[in-house]
Amino acid sequence: MLDIGPGIGLPAAGLRRTALTLLLACALAAPAAAVPPPAPARAAPGPGPNADPTFPFSNEVEAFAKANSAGPPMRDATLFLGSSSIRLWDIAGSFTDIGTVNRGFGGATTAHVLHYYKRLLPPVPPRSVVVYVGENDLAAGTTPDAVSRDILTLLKRLRADYPRAAIVWLSLKPSPIRWTLWPKMAQVNAAIAARARAEKFDYLDVGTALLARDGLPDASLFRPDGLHMNARGYQRWTGLVDAYLDHARPVGTSGGKTS
Template identity: 30%
Template structure:
């Protein structure tokens, strides 16, 4: 995991740049790291962006204690990761295990905090992994529903990025066919704002 070290050090400095107490953490891979407007898009939820590099769910679980050491009063954690695990030849079952390992660590530190897993997106560059993407999403969603824990959530974004030809819609992706462009992030923003509003019937206090 040493190749993430510089990114993790950057995240350890992120807290001192904020002039408010963060309430909502976005944790995961470049889907969050490259989201330039994330602080503006979620300002009413007091966000902190803790995405790093091309992180995997395995790395998210590994570095959790370090990355979150300065955040004691969070109310919600949004997780996006898993597609990099698949591209590194991890099996869906391994990704499933890494997510619930991360969730267990979140529970130890924060108790009954809201924790949301965002489904893996279908990207043009990794379309060859589509069957594994769908299976990974399915087994994680199934387990979340099975557990019936009020603070554990699944947000399925997969279908929003599929075109009429049943393939990834290029209008939502950068030219690399992997990362979201502004339109792609706007779709995700709308879904997550709606989700965060639903799980927080009482607005965050300033």
């Protein structure tokens, strides 16, 4: 037997190496055994399931349904319907002498309004309807002819559902960030204005009031994003729409309120 140290033979050294190896293995394994594995990550709680996953805005539309059932229905109200220009407008604060219902949702195209149409309407027929939609359609690349057809489809549907209400479509507005789209907007405005009398709705020019003397959009009437109006811009719209509503009458009558 070969000696490697005083009193230590090969078998003893082998046992010592084996023991050291086992101790080292246990020491390395201990921390892993002491720390439990991490629990599976949980998704942060959200606002709840989307009521209509195939379309955006469904949570906003559900909020409209809740508003409809929150209290007694408002009679002889004016329905404001459309995209973010309607949603961001302080409708109730701007038209304090009439009842109002705001059904604007940001980023909406005419196709979105048509998709959600029945869920946007108040429980009681309105006295009048103010519509602003179509601008986002053009920004998304839809042609002016297609935008005009969709807008007319919406207005015809409103007329069929509310045969006596005064219905007005607000012209597409010029904004600094979308000024390159203005020729297409003007084309849509002209097409809708040309059909107003035949389809029994009104056309109201709310774009000219937002232009500066040089014919360009007045940036002082818009928010820093160059798209949405600020309070001064909305004041101009309020003045125009308020004047219209003061003289608007239910279809087929010379005065009075919609029943």
